[in-house]
Amino acid sequence: MPIFFVNKVRVDIAAGVPGDTPLLWILRDSLNLTGTKYGCGKALCGACTVLIEGQPTRSCQVPLSSIKLGTDVTTIEGLKTREALALQAAWEKLDVPQCGYCQSGQLMSAAALLAKNRHPSDADIDNAMAGNICRCATYPRIRAAIKDAGKSLG
Amino acid sequence: MNPMRMSPLQSAADTPARPPATGPGRRVFLKVTAAAAGGLTLGIFSVDAAQAATAKAARSVAAGPEFTPNAFLRIAPDSSVTVIVKHLEMGQGTYTGLPTLVAEELDAAWSQLRVEGAPADAKLYNNLQWGPMQGTGGSSSMANSFEQYRQAGAAARAMLVAAAAARWKVPAEAIAVKNGVVSHGGRKASFGELATAAAKEPVPASPKLKDPKDFVYIGRHVPRSDARAKSTGTAIYTQDVKLPGMLTAVVAHPPRFGAKVKNIGADGLKGLPGIRFVVEVPNGVAVVANGFWDAKRGRDALKIEWDEATGFKYSSSDVLAEFKRLAGTPGAVARNDGDAAGALARAAHKLDAAYEFPYLAHAAMEPMNCVIRLDADRAEVWNGEQFQTVDQGAIAKALGLEPAKVTIHQLYAGGSFGRRANPNSDYVLEAAAIVKGLAAQGKRGIPVKLVWTREDDMQAGYFRPAYYHSLQAGLDADGNVVAWQQRIVGQSILDGTPMAGMIKNGIDPTSVEGAANLPYAIANLHVDLHSPQIGVPVQWWRSVGSTHTAYSTETLIDELAATAGKDPVAFRRTLLARQPRHLSVLELAAQKAGWGEPLAPGRNGAKRGRGIAVHESFGTAVAQVVEVTVDADKTFTVDRVVCAVNCGLAVNPDVVRAQMEGGIGYGLSAALYGEITIKDGGVEQSNFNDYRVLRINEMPAVEVHIVPSAEAPTGVGEPGVPPIAPAVANALAAVTGTRLRKLPLTLGA
Ligand code: FES
Ligand code: FES
Numbered sequence: 080m081p082i083f084f085v086n087k088v089r090v091d092i093a094a095g096v097p098g099d100t101p102l103l104w105i106l107r108d109s110l111n112l113t114g115t116k117y118g119c120g121k122a123l124c125g126a127c128t129v130l131i132e133g134q135p136t137r138s139c140q141v142p143l144s145s146i147k148l149g150t151d152v153t154t155i156e157g158l159k160t161r162e163a164l165a166l167q168a169a170w171e172k173l174d175v176p177q178c179g180y181c182q183s184g185q186l187m188s189a190a191a192l193l194a195k196n197r198h199p200s201d202a203d204i205d206n207a208m209a210g211n212i213c214r215c216a217t218y219p220r221i222r223a224a225i226k227d228a229g230k231s232l233g
Numbered sequence: 234m235n236p237m238r239m240s241p242l243q244s245a246a247d248t249p250a251r252p253p254a255t256g257p258g259r260r261v262f263l264k265v266t267a268a269a270a271g272g273l274t275l276g277i278f279s280v281d282a283a284q285a286a287t288a289k290a291a292r293s294v295a296a297g298p299e300f301t302p303n304a305f306l307r308i309a310p311d312s313s314v315t316v317i318v319k320h321l322e323m324g325q326g327t328y329t330g331l332p333t334l335v336a337e338e339l340d341a342a343w344s345q346l347r348v349e350g351a352p353a354d355a356k357l358y359n360n361l362q363w364g365p366m367q368g369t370g371g372s373s374s375m376a377n378s379f380e381q382y383r384q385a386g387a388a389a390r391a392m393l394v395a396a397a398a399a400r401w402k403v404p405a406e407a408i409a410v411k412n413g414v415v416s417h418g419g420r421k422a423s424f425g426e427l428a429t430a431a432a433k434e435p436v437p438a439s440p441k442l443k444d445p446k447d448f449v450y451i452g453r454h455v456p457r458s459d460a461r462a463k464s465t466g467t468a469i470y471t472q473d474v475k476l477p478g479m480l481t482a483v484v485a486h487p488p489r490f491g492a493k494v495k496n497i498g499a500d501g502l503k504g505l506p507g508i509r510f511v512v513e514v515p516n517g518v519a520v521v522a523n524g525f526w527d528a529k530r531g532r533d534a535l536k537i538e539w540d541e542a543t544g545f546k547y548s549s550s551d552v553l554a555e556f557k558r559l560a561g562t563p564g565a566v567a568r569n570d571g572d573a574a575g576a577l578a579r580a581a582h583k584l585d586a587a588y589e590f591p592y593l594a595h596a597a598m599e600p601m602n603c604v605i606r607l608d609a610d611r612a613e614v615w616n617g618e619q620f621q622t623v624d625q626g627a628i629a630k631a632l633g634l635e636p637a638k639v640t641i642h643q644l645y646a647g648g649s650f651g652r653r654a655n656p657n658s659d660y661v662l663e664a665a666a667i668v669k670g671l672a673a674q675g676k677r678g679i680p681v682k683l684v685w686t687r688e689d690d691m692q693a694g695y696f697r698p699a700y701y702h703s704l705q706a707g708l709d710a711d712g713n714v715v716a717w718q719q720r721i722v723g724q725s726i727l728d729g730t731p732m733a734g735m736i737k738n739g740i741d742p743t744s745v746e747g748a749a750n751l752p753y754a755i756a757n758l759h760v761d762l763h764s765p766q767i768g769v770p771v772q773w774w775r776s777v778g779s780t781h782t783a784y785s786t787e788t789l790i791d792e793l794a795a796t797a798g799k800d801p802v803a804f805r806r807t808l809l810a811r812q813p814r815h816l817s818v819l820e821l822a823a824q825k826a827g828w829g830e831p832l833a834p835g836r837n838g839a840k841r842g843r844g845i846a847v848h849e850s851f852g853t854a855v856a857q858v859v860e861v862t863v864d865a866d867k868t869f870t871v872d873r874v875v876c877a878v879n880c881g882l883a884v885n886p887d888v889v890r891a892q893m894e895g896g897i898g899y900g901l902s903a904a905l906y907g908e909i910t911i912k913d914g915g916v917e918q919s920n921f922n923d924y925r926v927l928r929i930n931e932m933p934a935v936e937v938h939i940v941p942s943a944e945a946p947t948g949v950g951e952p953g954v955p956p957i958a959p960a961v962a963n964a965l966a967a968v969t970g971t972r973l974r975k976l977p978l979t980l981g982a
Contacts, residue, residue: 085263093266097506100526108481108524109265113473114466116647117525118598119687123921126598155466170464174456174887177895178324179463180470180598180647205930212921214598214648215324216898218932220891 081143083150085110086157098144103127105143106154114155114183118212125211128184129154135191137210155183162193165231169224177215185211189225197229300428302392302436304357305385306335312413312425314339315347319358319367320374321619322350322459323646323653324895325950326888327374329457331382333884337450338386338443341424342413348458350643353621366622370654370773372851372948375884379946387440389431396430397422445882445943454887459645470645474604474615476680480509482667483528483684485535486517486693489914490768492544494518498536505531512670516693519667525684545768545914549699552767552911553589556701556722560587564720564761565739567749571757576716580707582796586789588704589975590781592909593697593774594924599647600690603664606680607672611638616661617646619653623731627658631665650775650899655695656730659770660685691924692916694770696909698724702785712797714808717758719748719785724771725764739764743773747782747850747955752815753790753808769911775899776951779850783955784962784976787846791963792972801845801963802828814879817940818856819847821877825938826858835862844963846956852947853880857897859933859960863968867980871901871933871961876953878937881944889949890937896953897935902926904958906977
């Protein structure tokens with residue numbers, strides 16, 4: 080029975096849960112953590128991004144069977160780092176979201192970026208965020224909000 | 234036909250919901266079992282809670298302490314003001330803009346405001362621009378609500394004031410309301426304190442509205458009401474709805490449009506986990522399972538035999554060939570001023586151009602989905618609902634119910650761009666067909682969430698139609714435009730839908746808008762239209778007709794300016810002398826972009842250039858100046874866009890800017906990459922790998938300037954889209970001399 084942690088809560092997976100089930104659907108359908116979104120199912124859009132051991136990861140491409148014992152998974156619901164709170168404040172301040180559907184994934188990628196690099200350049204932002212599609216094209220505000228959050232962290 | 238040919242493959246008992254296990258300090262863990270894989274394990278954010286809140290709110294209304302002066306707001310004893318928004322929030326800001334109008338006239342504090350989506354009710358929540366029907370689109374939400382929601386707020390304010398006047402025994406005129414506080418001299422009362430008394434006051438028929446100079450919210454920045462929920466993952470979309478006992482359906486759609494199921498071929502599903510039912514629906518086969526992944530696994534295991542006799546058999550190339558053939562014959566006349574053919578024959582210089590536009594997918598971030606439950610005598614729907622009246626009627630008809638027996642719960646939509654307002658109610662009816670199929674098996678009352686995969690969303694329809702334009706224009710010896718003749722060929726969006734009545738004299742207005750109302754002063758102007766019937770499902774796409782008409786008209790005008798040896802801005806200025814809105818944005822964009830000033834040099838000697846386009850849609854005029862860099866290998870980047878917009882009074886300037894930014898990004902996706910191609914009756918693209926969309930590294934710097942205006946507001950959700958493609962093409966032409974006439978834009982190898 081694989082055991083891992085989602086937002087610090089232990090999750091035990093019983094034998095019989097098909098190992099091909101992507102983490103995304105365990106989060107959404109079993110754990111009711113619906114902040115993580117389905118957008119493409121093919122690691123193309125980033126809507127399903129979560130942090131696995133701090134690394135931004137497309138949960139639609141993580142089959143249950145691949146999750147190692149004790150792995151730490153963070154979803155938008157459990158994203159409580161200083162960087163994350165600064166980002167969320169900037170997201171609100173700059174009115175980043177439009178439809179909002181991509182924004183959990185955007186924030187997960189941005190939080191991972193700021194955790195490594197408080198003052199990312201435009202190129203750093205492009206590198207970290209190009210895997211996250213926003214069909215509402217909130218990109219200019221995402222860029223501005225990442226910089227704003229970085230600044231607020233000093 | 235028996236819509237359901239198979240019984241449940243497995244009849245596992247419904248998964249019992251587990252209690253939330255999040256208490257601090259407790260050693261909690263969650264167990265995911267096979268049976269629970271589709272069930273509710275951890276109740277953090279559930280629609281149940283939202284529903285419980287709604288039910289509680291409904292109870293307190295029944296108990297009387299809430300003040301509900303009209304259908305658009307209610308005031309609770311705690312002074313919170315809940316605004317009932319009749320339009321879908323799909324990103325364009327309705328849940329901020331409409332409450333702003335109420336707050337303004339009510340003189341409420343912004344922090345008092347709450348927002349709730351309106352139920353389906355065509356009478357109460359009619360779209361005043363289209364009516365009588367409820368729906369969101371055509372960039373009409375603010376425009377049609379501007380007076381209505383202000384009046385709703387003003388009426389409530391007048392009743393609160395009357396109640397205070399009676400309580401304090403002073404004239405109503407002597408009472409002030411500011412920031413949610415009603416006062417007279419030293420006496421103060423909150424809205425909540427006055428609510429019960431206010432409810433007994435007569436509702437004023439035409440309450441006095443504020444003088445715009447007294448506005449405190451309108452025209453200023455009000456933060457989006459949904460920003461927090463959408464930044465914390467707590468906003469609930471259709472995809473997130475969870476109901477007790479709910480199952481998920483994934484549908485196998487035909488490989489070519491219109492093919493029918495001959496044999497379901499469900500043998501491969503035996504023994505697969507979580508599968509509950511298989512239901513044939515009009516456009517395929519639905520696998521209904523405990524959760525999405527079980528349903529998808531099951532769907533993918535179907536071996537359906539299709540009857541392709543009724544299926545669409547053609548390819549994009551066949552469609553184009555047919556369009557070209559039709560373009561050689563006269564179409565239905567949409568506009569005819571003067572004598573375009575004669576003037577063209579006499580013109581000193583002639584341009585003759587043909588344009589090709591592909592089918593486009595909407596590709597909203599949230600693929601299509603719908604939750605529905607059919608009970609004995611009623612149905613409930615949970616949906617990011619854009620077309621209440623149409624969908625409610627269609628579902629009612631499909632299920633043999635009265636429309637009033639179909640309740641629609643409004644949710645956020647993860648984008649739409651027109652897709653969720655389908656005149657044929659396509660995916661909504663698919664959901665209805667599934668629960669109807671279950672009911673036929675005696676399984677009524679099971680809520681089902683229909684989820685389209687991204688591939689379904691991209692391949693099963695609907696699409697912005699492909700179009701072909703043939704355009705001839707003539708200049709006299711002095712470089713004045715003397716003739717303009719445009720022929721448009723493409724499928725009608727309205728034909729065969731409940732809205733076909735809008736087609737007049739063979740003209741579907743959605744096919745010719747932006748061309749038939751060309752704003753340029755040209756004496757001899759002719760526009761006609763062919764609307765061939767082709768078996769590809771088509772639908773409006775953000776900015777509708779202007780998605781193609783802005784391109785052909787704005788690139789040809791640019792080409793005419795070049796042929797006449799005139800500056801593109803000056804050339805347009807002359808022709809727009811009687812179009813103040815167009816002129817205002819043309820001048821502002823040109824000025825802010827530094828039109829005519831030299832551009833900074835490109836990287837490694839790459840060439841740079843500017844292009845401009847101006848276009849009006851839904852009453853809003855937008856001009857965009859684009860700067861591009863073209864590299865030696867003919868790849869190019871769009872570096873900067875300066876956008877000017879005249880949408881009348883900008884109720885929330887920041888939302889206006891956001892919509893221009895978003896419109897530019899959405900339009901650029903189509904301009905640079907967007908193309909759905911059809912091969913042997915089916916779509917070739919499947920996901921974001923082969924239907925590319927703009928990513929952050931490709932987004933230009935965007936600057937938005939708003940023309941100050943006191944005129945009534947017009948829409949902003951769509952008008953940012955049309956000018957971007959022609960502005961890019963004009964910039965590319967300025968650099969390379971090549972006039973691109975086929976979308977998406979490529980300078981070729
Ligand atoms: S859903 Fe995983 S990347 Fe799109
Ligand atoms: S905000 Fe709509 S997809 Fe990003």
